[in-house]
Amino acid sequence: MTTLQYDGTYEGWLTAVFDIYAYKLEDVVFNKPGASSGLMFGSTHRVITDETKGERVWLGLQKRLSADGLKRLYKTFLADFEKPEETMWHFVRHVFNNSHNVEEDYSHPAVWEIRKTAKRVDREVHRMEAFVRFKLTRDHLYYAIIEPDCDVLSLISNHFESRFADQRWLIYDARRRYGIYYNLENVTTVAIDFHQGRATSNLIAEISDEREEFYQDLWRSYFKSVTIAARKNLRLQLQHMPKRYWKHLTEKMSKG
Structure with missing residues (x-):
């Protein structure tokens, strides 16, 4: 062999x-x-x-x-x-x-x-296109962290390039340690070695725009207000939005 x-x-x-x-x-x-x-x-x-x-x-x-x-x-x-x-x-x-x-x-x-x-x-691919949540840095770069089961960055780049053509953004795959970056003209592949833990959390807090926390709170409030408790179906929700994606979803993050 x-x-x-x-x-x-x-x-x-x-x-x-x-x-x-x-x-x-x-x-x-x-x-x-x-x-x-x-x-x-x-x-x-x-x-x-x-x-x-x-x-x-x-x-x-x-x-x-x-x-x-x-x-x-x-x-x-x-x-x-x-x-x-x-x-x-x-x-x-x-x-x-x-x-x-x-x-x-x-x-x-x-x-x-x-x-x-x-x-x-x-x-x-459909889940990533639906579940990516961008955050804003102080230098006006929108970034999102994902951990998909499959290596789908190359398959979702066109979707985000056409949808967010007027802003710079970075989508980073934490599992594979690389990302795609859009500079208002084209999408390129970038390698970034982030390390999970307190240091990374502190870094993100330092580079985040001061209004970002306000917008996150606003989104969480909206998500909560449109949720009808009587119609809540956790099993169906998990089917469409598996729990492994929750840690990168603003509406699922607890404040602080």
């Missing part, structure tokens, strides 16, 4: 697929930076990300998959569950082994898993 050591990017994974065919590798597993070193027995193939190789694989997939099929494959990569690359590889191999489109071939486990995983990512 061969461990494919790649850089953890989608382009790197596409390059790895190219190498599988180029070197006729069998029984492969994929390994990202920071993961365990691989198998105790077997060989390691180090993948050097190559734009040309990745593009050849991508063009081959474009000829065999619809635009939605390509998106589902990419979303599976962003799902961030255990070893999505293996599922993606089994799917891609099935695609290349057939002359017809296999997107609806649900008898194949990888096809069904890709479809199911893409829907899971879509749900996470």
